[in-house]
Amino acid sequence: MTKILSTAEVKARLSESIDLALQEGYVVITRYGKPVAALVSYEDIRQLQRLRSARQRGGLANLSENWEDSEELAEELHNILDERT
Secondary structure (H helix, E strand, O other), X not given: OXXXXXXXXXXXXXXXXXXXXXXXXXXXXEEOOEEEEEEEXXXXXXXXXXXXXXXXXXXXXXHHHHOOXXXXXXXXXXXXXXXXX
């Protein structure tokens, strides 16, 4: 389940928020009730960088076998984008 925290909560408890992101996979940070950022693991950022690089080289298919839970991540990203609109 996605954990959602306000900027005030994250500011007050940064260390706990980081631990939560590592346990849950990520934490969505909101400002005035709208998602504005996320805390994610360093490994997830590295995977996103590899995906971005692969897209520039010719497509995401080059990395599909290297990304665990890619379908779950895509679904969550779509949910976040839907919440913004």
